[in-house]
Amino acid sequence: MAMPMESPISFTNVGRIKWWQRGIFASQTGYVLLALAVLLVIMHFASPYFFTEGNMQNVAKNFSFIAIATLGVTFVIITGGIDLSVGSMMCFSAMITSMVMTELSAPGSPLVHMAADGKTVLANVPGLILLVSVLAGLGVALIAGLVNGFCIAVLGLSPFVTTLGMLSIVRGLGYVVSNGRGSFPGGPDADYFYAATSGDVLGVPVPFIYLMILALTMAVVLHHTSFGRHVFALGGNEKAAELTGIPVVRVKIEVYVICALAAGLQGIIISGWLGSAPANMATSYELNVIAAAVIGGANLAGGIGGPLGAIVGCVLLEVIRNGLVLAQVSSYWQQTLVGVIIILAVLVDRIRSRMT
Amino acid sequence: MAHADTTPVLELSGIGKEFGAIRALHDVDLQVLPGEVVGLMGDNGAGKSTLVKIIAGNFRPSHGEIRFAGNAVHFSRPVDARAVGIEVVYQDLALADNLTAAANVFLGRELKRKFGPVALLDHKAMAARALELFGELRSETRPDDLVKQMSGGQRQAVAIARTRLSNARLVMMDEPTAAISVRQVEQVLGLIHRLKEQGVAVMLISHRMPDVFAVCDRVIVMRRGEKRADKPIHETSPEEVTALITGAKEAA
Numbered sequence: 001m002a003m004p005m006e007s008p009i010s011f012t013n014v015g016r017i018k019w020w021q022r023g024i025f026a027s028q029t030g031y032v033l034l035a036l037a038v039l040l041v042i043m044h045f046a047s048p049y050f051f052t053e054g055n056m057q058n059v060a061k062n063f064s065f066i067a068i069a070t071l072g073v074t075f076v077i078i079t080g081g082i083d084l085s086v087g088s089m090m091c092f093s094a095m096i097t098s099m100v101m102t103e104l105s106a107p108g109s110p111l112v113h114m115a116a117d118g119k120t121v122l123a124n125v126p127g128l129i130l131l132v133s134v135l136a137g138l139g140v141a142l143i144a145g146l147v148n149g150f151c152i153a154v155l156g157l158s159p160f161v162t163t164l165g166m167l168s169i170v171r172g173l174g175y176v177v178s179n180g181r182g183s184f185p186g187g188p189d190a191d192y193f194y195a196a197t198s199g200d201v202l203g204v205p206v207p208f209i210y211l212m213i214l215a216l217t218m219a220v221v222l223h224h225t226s227f228g229r230h231v232f233a234l235g236g237n238e239k240a241a242e243l244t245g246i247p248v249v250r251v252k253i254e255v256y257v258i259c260a261l262a263a264g265l266q267g268i269i270i271s272g273w274l275g276s277a278p279a280n281m282a283t284s285y286e287l288n289v290i291a292a293a294v295i296g297g298a299n300l301a302g303g304i305g306g307p308l309g310a311i312v313g314c315v316l317l318e319v320i321r322n323g324l325v326l327a328q329v330s331s332y333w334q335q336t337l338v339g340v341i342i343i344l345a346v347l348v349d350r351i352r353s354r355m356t
Numbered sequence: 357m358a359h360a361d362t363t364p365v366l367e368l369s370g371i372g373k374e375f376g377a378i379r380a381l382h383d384v385d386l387q388v389l390p391g392e393v394v395g396l397m398g399d400n401g402a403g404k405s406t407l408v409k410i411i412a413g414n415f416r417p418s419h420g421e422i423r424f425a426g427n428a429v430h431f432s433r434p435v436d437a438r439a440v441g442i443e444v445v446y447q448d449l450a451l452a453d454n455l456t457a458a459a460n461v462f463l464g465r466e467l468k469r470k471f472g473p474v475a476l477l478d479h480k481a482m483a484a485r486a487l488e489l490f491g492e493l494r495s496e497t498r499p500d501d502l503v504k505q506m507s508g509g510q511r512q513a514v515a516i517a518r519t520r521l522s523n524a525r526l527v528m529m530d531e532p533t534a535a536i537s538v539r540q541v542e543q544v545l546g547l548i549h550r551l552k553e554q555g556v557a558v559m560l561i562s563h564r565m566p567d568v569f570a571v572c573d574r575v576i577v578m579r580r581g582e583k584r585a586d587k588p589i590h591e592t593s594p595e596e597v598t599a600l601i602t603g604a605k606e607a608a
Binding site for chain 2 (some may be wrong): 220223224225226229230232233235236237239240241243244245246303304
């Protein structure tokens with residue numbers, strides 16, 4: 001059936017696109033990365049404390065506190081959706097985790113069988129309580145993510161409205177289960193919990209290590225699996241994705257579940273650093289997370305984004321915050337500046353794409 | 357008709373479709389032979405797109421029978437039609453602008469390589485196969501360029517290459533020349549010739565008389581949900597087809 005080719009096609013009319021006009025060099029992520037590098041140099045000269053080990057650890061830890069959730073929301077943004085429920089999800093997962101941990105460790109709790117030595121059975125296996133409680137925290141995130149995905153992909157509700165509702169539902173449930181007081185990690189595994197969420201390995205903050213692992217995984221998933229390809233196709237042209245036989249509904253549900261799980265994990269890590277999960281924890285964090293993703297180059301119209309951009313966005317936000325503190329500028333300026341940067345980043349990208 | 361002795365690749369008999377009280381199609385019979393290019397013409401509302409959607413599996417006919425390569429077929433979803441070898445090139449081409457040409461060609465049927473439990477995309481194999489397909493279509497299209505940056509003709513080539521991937525036996529093209537430049541129209545008509553050379557039957561749905569007369573072997577005219585004419589192209593003229601479309605001439 002295949003026709004013999006007279007000769008391989010010659011590209012007489014179609015030039016090759018120059019290397020600096022494609023890939024990362026032609027992306028908003030590239031520009032923002034450049035801006036970040038410039039900013040780091042400026043900071044170095046502006047404050048002798050900036051590049052000290054202690055400050056770097058601080059920066060690494062602080063941006064890791066929103067970056068994992070940013071990775072998750074980036075998946076959703078690439079498909080052209082939005083998830084406003086991440087802040088509430090962080091709080092609720094953290095709260096459930098610490099409540100389950102305390103409950104399973106408490107002698108006399110109706111859920112727990114006592115062993116002969118007066119401890120609960122679960123407490124006799126080191127780390128088991130921790131494991132069960134983290135799974136419980138992620139479990140509620142999974143359920144909320146499934147509900148988001150179901151409403152959006154199957155019922156066809158708008159992502160903005162659905163997740164706005166979920167923001168309120170999950171925050172409300174957090175107040176309900178804790179009676180508005182929040183909760184604290186407790187019991188024999190609490191030390192493991194603190195070590196696993198806010199400890200260091202060879203001077204590197206643990207959250208930063210989680211972030212790197214997850215970001216690398218995300219890069220592989222997005223660019224080297226068919227799931228990742230379908231995520232991009234969905235954001236590029238949803239109708240085309242459907243016509244070519246991509247399981248659109250499944251992919252959509254999956255991205256909202258991934259986003260909710262990332263937010264849940266992020267919340268659990270933050271609660272380890274805070275030492276508690278107050279009921280108003282991570283309020284309005286969804287805005288920081290979405291801002292970081294957008295600054296890093298994720299396009300709210302869909303089809304563009306990635307882990308590098310998500311991290312660059314988070315680092316930029318944190319360096320600015322940190323820099324303002326070191327420069328002894330009132331930290332109230334931070335929010336204003338973040339807003340300016342969001343608009344600038346998108347503006348620069350718009351100007352660039354007009355020029356080519 | 358050059359291939360009169362072979363079995364028709366597509367054969368419709370007595371196809372009708374009602375939407376509630378509206379009769380969109382009535383008693384349509386038609387045949388398409390392998391390697392034949394058939395033009396489907398008609399004014400808006402004549403029933404062209406309903407007919408195409410029935411063949412593509414978007415709608416089920418209310419009456420009649422569809423035979424594909426001699427066998428009766430029933431499509432309940434577009435995937436079913438694709439499975440037997442019917443591909444549609446949509447008017448808006450159904451391409452994802454943010455992906456490369458190769459990614460679009462292989463969208464939904466990516467080639468993968470197993471690494472233990474995980475299957476990763478085989479970028480190299482997909483790019484090589486896509487380049488081969490573009491070569492067959494004689495289109496200067498690079499597999500790793502983004503579709504966003506391509507000309508209308510190149511985009512058509514990508515959409516058509518997608519149909520070649522599955523070795524489709526019938527390709528339906530919905531207004532492929534509607535919104536592109538003169539030079540690109542030439543390219544697209546060239547692409548249709550390439551398909552024909554390879555024994556693929558093509559159904560061209562178009563409003564543009566010159567294009568239909570340039571590439572089609574046969575023209576079918578629809579009006580008010582019925583087939584009004586089905587003639588070899590050399591036995592008719594643009595004037596006659598226009599008269600049939602508008603109703604100045606009832607049937608031929």
